[in-house]
Amino acid sequence: MANVKFDNITVSYGNHTVLKNFSLEVESGRIVCLVGPSGCGKTTLVRALLGLNKPETGVITVGDRCLFDAKKRVNVPAEKRNIGIVFQDYAVWPHMTVLENVCYPLKKQRRPKDEIQKRAMHALEQVHMTEYAKHLPNQLSGGQQQRVAIARALVVDSDVLVMDEPITNLDAKLREEMLLEIRMIQKRLNATILYITHDQQSALQLCDKMAIMQQDGTLCQYGTDEEIILHPANRFTFEFIGVSNFIPIEKGPAGAVLKCGGASPIPYDGEVPQEALGGGYELGVRPNDIVFDPSSPIQAHVTSRVFLGSEYNYFLNIGEKQVRVQQSMLDARTRGVAKEGETVGIRFLNTRFYPAKKGEQTV
Ligand SMILES: Nc1ncnc2c1ncn2[C@@H]1O[C@H](COP(=O)(O)OP(=O)(O)O)[C@@H](O)[C@H]1O
Ligand SMILES: [Mg+2]
Incomplete structure (x- = not known):
């Protein structure tokens, strides 16, 4: 796994600038929560990392690999970026078995059959799910489905995992279970995870570090949860994280x-x-x-x-x-x-x- 660096990223939709000179580094092997209110530009940043939108300025690097550089006109296509993504509510496909779910991203890359099988089984091993390979998602608990979603994100040899509000619509008990699951897998694989949420509570439970984004798309603080709770940089952080x-x-x-x-x-x-x-x-x-x-x-x-x-x-x-x-x-x-x-x-x-x-x- 590798570190992720956003340097001076600007993204606009028409004349609406969502991110302006946005910079953030996620250290290798860490889990960083990007927390901010709905509509502040979190998914826009994720899409820039995945190569699904094109920033006007800035540089994005993962490890020593440059994925995007506006000045040098570098723009690695999405399918070559090696970034695993887990979306809202661990969306595994209900009509496919666990193994088929995990094979899917490699099939799309048209890899040889043997290789697909081997890599998918390895990804399932990483999340301790090999014995469920032939199960359908509805035969699994919520936590197990989450593991399958993570295996599917890992299978493309991801340098980094991005989770964009993966558990937002789940009930409180299941959310708790998912957060533990994510934390355990992160520790075991020493994975670099950028975890996106508008929910300060899950961020506090999960992260090594928190990046706080305000409504205007700027980053107002980056630090450990202790630093952010005990030394908030401004009123927004003080009010957004913790009770005030x-x-x-x-x-x-x-x-x-x-x-x-x-x-x-x-x-x-x-x-x-x-x-x-x-x-x-x-x-x-x-x-x-x-x-x-x-x-x-x-x-x-x-x-x-x-x-x-x-x-x-x-x-x-x-x-x-x-x-x-x-x-x-x-x-x-x-x-x-x-x-x-x-x-x-x-x-x-x-x-x-x-x-x-x-x-x-x-x-
Ligand atoms: N494809 C798009 N076209 C135009 N505006 C968009 C598009 N996607 C997002 N936006 C706008 O950009 C802002 C940031 O959106 P988004 O990154 O999805 O926020 P978040 O993920 O933090 O909730 C919002 O004002 C949203 O309406
Ligand atoms: Mg979003």
Whole structure:
């Protein structure tokens, strides 16, 4: 397997530019999740890698092989690119046996019969499915079908596997099973995988690294899941990955105040950068960075509490502003739990300050 490098890729449909000078490298043997909202250009990038659309600028390389170079006029045809692809919902063909499914890409390449058979069986071995060669897909579990789809992607001697929203329409339990399956096969084969999703949860479960793409088709952050959760590059990443609360903040007569509608502004005694006091800013805080503290000037009303086995989830109202709070069992033991209907003091342990989104400064 090899690394994949997109360098300065621009792709437009008519005069609608979807990707503009887009660069990303997926290291060899890693699984990288490209995460972004629907319509931001993820599939467009995949199609550029597969050779199904032609970028206006840039270079695409896999290992030391250049697949596309706009300036040098290199454009390797799709069928010669050696990229395995798994599409939505592990689409194996229901009327073909497992073996026939895996043979199919090689048949299309018009390979000799012996070779097709040998390579297909090898691909099935790689995903531990040889004993199911004669089965039809409907005789297999979801996880096994996923393995067949991966074998079919591997059979063309792929340098890299691309999975474009492979499990989007499945129910939660099956999704979980698929993600484990993909992870296991990736580890065993030391495969390079570019995994595309709009779902941050599956990205967090799966990836070595995450690339976050925003609606305008630009990459806003590339890093490990820890880096992205703990050090988000901007408001978009903070909001898109993980759960977040936002509270409008401004300068009051004696320091910063939180504007939560209804009651008068609430004095905020935490640190606030100067620029966030100029108006139009919001304080961002994760649910697990809010703690109960009776001495805090920020009072909140507990509207609901749910016990989830290893943590408590709360909805609190500060004035008219609803916030989510997550409390670990450890914290519940030391600080105590809050009850529904109670008013409690709360404190923010870790805060960020971002300009409010347009049209959202209603309180
Ligand atoms: N063949 C096409 N012709 C014109 N516009 C397209 C075509 N394919 C995609 N688009 C547009 O390009 C943008 C990105 O699409 P896509 O790459 O499919 O997004 P994603 O996979 O992130 O959901 C969208 O605005 C979409 O409507
Ligand atoms: Mg897509």
